[in-house]
Structures are given as structure tokens and as C-alpha cells.
Amino acid sequence: RKEVEQDPGPFNVPEGATVAFNCTYSNSASQSFFWYRQDCRKEPKLLMSVYSSGNEDGRFTAQLNRASQYISLLIRDSKLSDSATYLCVVKVDSNYQLIWGAGTKLIIKP
Amino acid sequence: DARVTQTPRHKVTEMGQEVTMRCQPILGHNTVFWYRQTMMQGLELLAYFRNRAPLDDSGMPKDRFSAEMPDATLATLKIQPSEPRDSAVYFCASGLSPDTQYFGPGTRLTVL
Numbered sequence: 001r002k003e004v005e006q007d008p009g010p011f012n013v014p015e016g017a018t019v020a021f022n023c024t025y026s027n028s029a030s031q032s033f034f035w036y037r038q039d040c041r042k043e044p045k046l047l048m049s050v051y052s053s054g055n056e057d058g059r060f061t062a063q064l065n066r067a068s069q070y071i072s073l074l075i076r077d078s079k080l081s082d083s084a085t086y087l088c089v090v091k092v093d094s095n096y097q098l099i100w101g102a103g104t105k106l107i108i109k110p
Numbered sequence: 111d112a113r114v115t116q117t118p119r120h121k122v123t124e125m126g127q128e129v130t131m132r133c134q135p136i137l138g139h140n141t142v143f144w145y146r147q148t149m150m151q152g153l154e155l156l157a158y159f160r161n162r163a164p165l166d167d168s169g170m171p172k173d174r175f176s177a178e179m180p181d182a183t184l185a186t187l188k189i190q191p192s193e194p195r196d197s198a199v200y201f202c203a204s205g206l207s208p209d210t211q212y213f214g215p216g217t218r219l220t221v222l
Contacts, residue, residue: 032209043201043213044153087153096141096165096208102152 003027004090006101013078014109020074021104023088030099032091033064033071037084038103044087047073075106083108112136114204114214122220128190131217133202134183141208142185144177145201147216153201158208159185192221 006023013019025033033050048055050062050071061074071090075082088101115134123129135142144156157167157177167177174193179185189196197220203211 034209043215045213046210049209091209096158096160097155098208098211100153 002102003099004088004101006086006088006104008102008104010105010107012107012109015078015080017078018074018076019078019106020072021086021106022070022072023090023101023104024068024070025088025090025099026069027090027092027099028069029092030069030090033062034089034091034098035060035062035071035073036087036089038087039084047086078108080108080110082106114202114212116200116202116214116217118217119215120218120220122222123192124222125193126191127221128188129192129196129219129221131187131200131202131219133185133187133204133214135185135202135204136212137183139204139206139212141205141211142179143203143208143211144185144187145203146198147201148198156187156200189219192219194221197221 003026035047036044037047038044048057048062050064054063059076063072085103085105087103090099117132140161142159146154156169158165159179162179176188199216199218201213201216203213205211
């Protein structure tokens, strides 16, 4: 079993719709969680950190469920520019390493 | 707007040749990571530096890969000799801590 697992997609979603995807992690000692976004043929960029209480940044909401060991990303009112691969990242605080998921590809269609 | 820079952006070489990739981290950042990304494996950590000291290079094939930071403004990743299976995008990332990493644009390497 991979340490961080994501549905690879692609998720094909009409513009304006709400889309959500999850990421599961295997190490219960994981303490820090992040979502990165990677556009086609570009570098990953930090989208948002995921806090225990959940957090929201505009149309994006991230949630953490420690009991079930997953994090989620919700995108409301999706835009064409949201098309990208979303990478789930997990860190065990005793270690410097970020454990990267393989990414979920999102395609927003007009 | 400070950015991580990487050179070259693209490299095509023949098997057996030496490849050197360079990275200039964002000024003031004391952590530097080298990653490799392929369709099959996703992002793989190759090396990690903090304050220019290599803390982890366990992800690198030791016999052919080497990573160094000759100074705070330059990190290098060398492959010698290169093999077709090394074809990938190599990213450098820097940050003030491992939590928040700023990636460079990557070097797209093709080994024929």
C-alpha cells in the first residue's frame, strides 16, 4: 500500500460545478498536510496547507479527517483555470520528508 | 518576485554522457531539495540539503548521481554516466523549511 494515495482521475467537470477529491495516508503519525497544484508541464505550487480545523481560501476548502486518515479538497464554482493536477502531500513531523501522492487530474470543461 | 531558477530547461543527450543540472535557490532559503518526476513514479525525492549540508541523498542511485551545493546560491545535480531510464523532469525546490517548498521550472532530460 502506498503511503499517500489519490484517485488519479481524470475528473471531468463542467465549469461552475463543485468538485471534491480525497487523499488517504497510511502513517497515523503524519502531522502536516498540504495540497499542491501542478499545471501541465509546469512545476508544483503550494495551493494550501490543511489544518486540523479545516481551512478555506476563496473557492477552495480543505478538510482533514484524522480518524479515517484522509484529507479532502473541495473546489466550488470551478473555473477553466482550475484544470490541473492536484497533489496531496503529507509530512511526519519527526522527519523532514514530504510524502507526495501521485496526483489527481482535474479537467474543467466549458 | 523571487523564484527558483534551473538550467538548462531542456537537455537531450546520449547514453553514457555526463549531465549537469543547476539550480539557484531563492535568496535566503536554507533548504534545497532535488526531485525527479516521471509519469510512472510521480515525484521522487533525490536529495535534501539544509544550510548547504547534504542531509539525505538516499533517493539517488549512488553509483551515477551526485548532488552538491558549492555555495548558497548554487545547487548541482550530476549524472555520470547517464542512462535512458534517467529520462525525467528534474525539479529543484527551496524553502525556509521543508513544509513550504518553492519549485523551479524543472529540467526536462531525455537520454537517448
